[in-house]
Amino acid sequence: MRRIVIVLSLALPLAAIDLAWKAIATTPDWAYHPRSLGWLTLSFALFLATLGVARVPSAIAPIAAGVMAGGVLGNALSAVGNDLRVPDPIITYTRNTVIAFNPADVFTTIGTLALTAILAVALIRNRHILPTRQQAAERWSRALGRRP
Secondary structure (H helix, E strand, O other), X not given: OHHHHHHHHHHHHHHHHHHHHHHHOOOOHHHEEEOOHHHHHHHHHHHHHHHHHOOOOOOXXXXXXXXXXXXXXXXXXXXXXXXXXXXXXXXXXXXXXXXXXXXXXXXXXXXXXXXXXXXHHHHHHOHHHOOOHHHHHHHHHHHOOOOO
C-alpha cells in the first residue's frame, strides 16, 4: 500500500501541474490533438496498471511509475475536459518542423523511459524466479486448454 501511495503522491501533483499549465497557456486551434474513446479507455487502464508496477521489487519503480502516471492522467483528464482533444501549448520551431507538446507528454516520456530501464534491471536481477521457456510453454498450454 505504501508503494501505491508513492505512485499517487507523484502522479496527482504532476497531473495538476499539467492541467494548470494547459489552463493558463494559450493553445492555437491547430495544436489541439483529437483523441478517441478507445485512447481514453486505454489511458485510464494504463494509469491503473502503473499502480500494479508499484509491486516491482525496486525502490525507484514507484517513482518512475508515478511520473508516467501523472503524464497519462494529465492528458486523459485534458481530453475529458476538451471534447476528446488534448491541448499542446508548448510549441517549438526548428528550420522545417513545428513540435507541439505539453507537460504531460514530458512526464509520460520520462516516466516510460525510466520505468523501462528499471523493469529491465529488476527482471535481470530476479531472473532466477522467472519460469524457463519450457515451464512458460506448459503454463500457456494449460491456460489455453491444450495438452503440453
